Amino acid sequence: MTNMAAFAVRRFLAMVIVLYLIATLVFLIAHAAPVNPVYQALDQKYTPRAAAQLRHEFGLDQPLWRQYSNYIGGLLHGDLGKSESRSTLGESVSGMLKRGVPVTLKLGFMALMLALVVGLPVGLISAIKQNSIIDHGTQGLMIFVYAVPTFVLAPLAQLVIGAQLKWLPVTGWGDPGVLGYKEMIMPVCIYAAGLAGYFSKSFRSFLLEVLNQDYIRTARAKGLQERVVLYTHAIKNTLLPLASIVGPVVAYLITGAFITETLFSIPGVGNFTVESTVNSDYPVIEATVVLLAAFVVVVNFLTDIFYALVDPRVRL
Amino acid sequence: MAQRREELPSQSLRRAGQEADLGALTPAEEEAEQIAKTRISSPGRDAWRRFRKNWAAMAALVTVLIAFFVAIFAPFLHTTNTATMDFLSLNQAPSGAHWFGTDNIGRDLYSRDLYGLRPPLLISFIGTSITVVLGTLIGLVAGYFGGMVDNILARVTDVMFAFPGFILALILASFYGSAFNFMGGAGQALILVIVFAIVGWPGLMRFVRSLSLSMREQQFVEAARTVGSSHWKIISRHLLPNMWGLILVQASFAIVGFIYTEAILSLFGLGVKEPNPDLGKLLIDGTAEMGFNDAAWVFPSLFLTILILAFTFLGDGIRDAVDPRSRG
Numbered sequence: 001m002t003n004m005a006a007f008a009v010r011r012f013l014a015m016v017i018v019l020y021l022i023a024t025l026v027f028l029i030a031h032a033a034p035v036n037p038v039y040q041a042l043d044q045k046y047t048p049r050a051a052a053q054l055r056h057e058f059g060l061d062q063p064l065w066r067q068y069s070n071y072i073g074g075l076l077h078g079d080l081g082k083s084e085s086r087s088t089l090g091e092s093v094s095g096m097l098k099r100g101v102p103v104t105l106k107l108g109f110m111a112l113m114l115a116l117v118v119g120l121p122v123g124l125i126s127a128i129k130q131n132s133i134i135d136h137g138t139q140g141l142m143i144f145v146y147a148v149p150t151f152v153l154a155p156l157a158q159l160v161i162g163a164q165l166k167w168l169p170v171t172g173w174g175d176p177g178v179l180g181y182k183e184m185i186m187p188v189c190i191y192a193a194g195l196a197g198y199f200s201k202s203f204r205s206f207l208l209e210v211l212n213q214d215y216i217r218t219a220r221a222k223g224l225q226e227r228v229v230l231y232t233h234a235i236k237n238t239l240l241p242l243a244s245i246v247g248p249v250v251a252y253l254i255t256g257a258f259i260t261e262t263l264f265s266i267p268g269v270g271n272f273t274v275e276s277t278v279n280s281d282y283p284v285i286e287a288t289v290v291l292l293a294a295f296v297v298v299v300n301f302l303t304d305i306f307y308a309l310v311d312p313r314v315r316l
Numbered sequence: 317m318a319q320r321r322e323e324l325p326s327q328s329l330r331r332a333g334q335e336a337d338l339g340a341l342t343p344a345e346e347e348a349e350q351i352a353k354t355r356i357s358s359p360g361r362d363a364w365r366r367f368r369k370n371w372a373a374m375a376a377l378v379t380v381l382i383a384f385f386v387a388i389f390a391p392f393l394h395t396t397n398t399a400t401m402d403f404l405s406l407n408q409a410p411s412g413a414h415w416f417g418t419d420n421i422g423r424d425l426y427s428r429d430l431y432g433l434r435p436p437l438l439i440s441f442i443g444t445s446i447t448v449v450l451g452t453l454i455g456l457v458a459g460y461f462g463g464m465v466d467n468i469l470a471r472v473t474d475v476m477f478a479f480p481g482f483i484l485a486l487i488l489a490s491f492y493g494s495a496f497n498f499m500g501g502a503g504q505a506l507i508l509v510i511v512f513a514i515v516g517w518p519g520l521m522r523f524v525r526s527l528s529l530s531m532r533e534q535q536f537v538e539a540a541r542t543v544g545s546s547h548w549k550i551i552s553r554h555l556l557p558n559m560w561g562l563i564l565v566q567a568s569f570a571i572v573g574f575i576y577t578e579a580i581l582s583l584f585g586l587g588v589k590e591p592n593p594d595l596g597k598l599l600i601d602g603t604a605e606m607g608f609n610d611a612a613w614v615f616p617s618l619f620l621t622i623l624i625l626a627f628t629f630l631g632d633g634i635r636d637a638v639d640p641r642s643r644g
Contacts, residue, residue, distance in 0.1 A: 014474070021475045026487070033491030147625045149576055151583055151596075152617040155603045163607060255480045259580055273483075274584050277490035289483050297478045 007308050015301045022293045023286075027071055030282050031064065075290065081283035083276075093287045096272060101291075104268035107260065108253035110184070111191035116246075118192070119199030126200070127207035128230070139204065146197025154190050154263040161186065171265045187264045191257065195249060202245050206238040213237075240310060247303035251296040359638075363561055366637040373633020379626040387433040394427035399591045407609040417611040419601065428593040429615050435587070435594040436623065439505050440574035443512030448567050450517040452559075455524025456551055460532055470525065476518040485511045485577055489586040504588050508581065512574045520566055527559050561638030568631035572624055579620055595620050
């Protein structure tokens with residue numbers, strides 16, 4: 001167990017360094033950019049005096065190293081600064097994140113669950129019935145929903161299901177009551193479609209690979225029921241490769257929701273991140289990018305630890 | 317590549333024979349030559365033979381070639397200037413004069429959709445080329461030499477890889493997009509190319525690195541080292557020829573990702589700027605007319621979907637051809 005602990009510590013230190021470098025990189029990218037956030041925030045009301053005042057308020061008049069140490073210090077204390085853009089001027093970034101993150105996570109996890117619930121059984125059936133009509137039909141459909149981009153699927157669904165059939169609301173998220181759930185159905189399904197296709201395609205090929213192994217032939221040869229062979233021998237051995245594709249999907253769950261959020265006007269992280277990039281809102285961009293990168297890095301760290309626990313060879 | 321070297325002596329011999337006027341080959345010789353020719357097989361030729369039998373992959377290849385053809389020869393295929401506004405025919409349905417209809421300021425959508433193919437194809441193609449060159453080069457060096465070099469390069473790549481690529485693309489395009497506002501829209505395309513190259517290489521580098529790490533230990537590399545081949549020769553003659561197929565697979569999936577990202581950046585208003593046509597932009601503008609001018613969003617959606625499907629099937633086809641065992 002000691003080398004497991006050593007492995008975990010080593011990976012943890014690497015994670016911290018990566019996070020620090022990402023935070024620095026974001027700061028540099030934002031501050032080297034040839035745009036003037038103060039000018040954009042004031043727009044029509046721009047006067048040199050107002051600009052100087054705003055500059056001072058946000059600490060933009062301080063030397064760069066000072067701004068950098070303020071920024072890193074703030075990150076360490078969980079103080080993410082205040083929004084510099086016009087519509088949300090002065091609002092604390094952590095407040096915005098607290099509103100946005102739960103929405104995005106809810107959307108993402110519901111889509112992930114739906115994709116797993118649909119994708120895995122479909123992959124299982126088409127692997128068992130390999131090269132049958134069922135296999136070709138379902139896999140064709142799954143490749144289609146996987147490859148058709150969200151920004152094509154979403155407007156189509158909004159037009160047909162939302163505007164013409166009027167079964168579901170076209171946009172929006174989380175109004176109280178029944179309408180709230182109705183609003184969630186379309187974005188969750190659209191987001192899940194691509195993931196379901198990906199999962200079913202991958203699960204089918206993992207399963208086929210395992211079913212070709214010698215120990216499956218042995219299990220069949222000694223007269224085990226096909227059900228037992230499938231569920232206790234085959235599926236168990238697909239779990240590790242399956243984890244290797246679900247892990248990254250979880251890591252990119254928030255970033256993946258950007259398009260869905262924008263198209264359905266869902267008030268999640270994606271929505272205001274996009275808005276803040278358009279408005280050159282430094283603190284919001286720095287905070288969200290660092291947060292999203294941290295999410296990716298932490299999930300990857302947990303995936304690595306999970307791997308090391310299951311497969312001892314990784315620890316070396 | 318190794319194969320071509322082996323062919324050379326026989327070819328030069330034959331040429332020498334012809335020059336010396338030794339007469340035509342006898343039927344037996346011709347037959348022997350035929351057999352020799354058919355028996356010559358290289359990984360590339362085998363892969364191509366398998367690829368040709370895969371109808372989905374061939375259809376994808378043809379589609380991709382047609383798309384590039386249309387994009388390159390758009391000036392000869394379009395009907396109206398893409399910027400000409402005809403205020404007497406706004407939001408028209410497809411007709412003889414305007415094959416795909418017109419948009420809300422009366423521009424011909426057929427011509428705009430044709431030219432709209434250019435940014436996604438151009439940007440993703442150049443972006444992928446840079447990604448492939450950078451990723452392969454750095455991956456090979458790190459994987460082949462190992463040790464300190466590998467340690468430094470792998471850590472740098474880890475940082476870049478952990479950075480959510482899409483977000484990096486988003487902030488780079490939004491911060492630096494306005495600074496590249498030159499050459500009539502080509503500047504915006506340039507920033508996207510740079511962004512995609514920066515975002516793309518770490519993934520490919522890790523892939524190539526792991527390939528060369530495993531290949532370095534194999535016997536043919538050991539043999540090459542034993543006979544005193546230089547590092548450069550081992551990399552170019554032994555490692556690369558065994559890798560390029562798998563790299564090509566990654567490249568076609570990278571193109572899919574870049575076409576996708578380019579369209580999304582257009583959706584957020586960070587892509588190629590007006591009045592330059594771009595499929596993603598046309599699609600988003602078209603959805604505003606949804607319900608009463610459906611041709612405006614149907615055709616860009618169709619083209620984008622076909623492009624993405626074609627490159628996906630192309631990648632799948634190349635993978636099946638290069639590495640038949642991976643076939644599901």
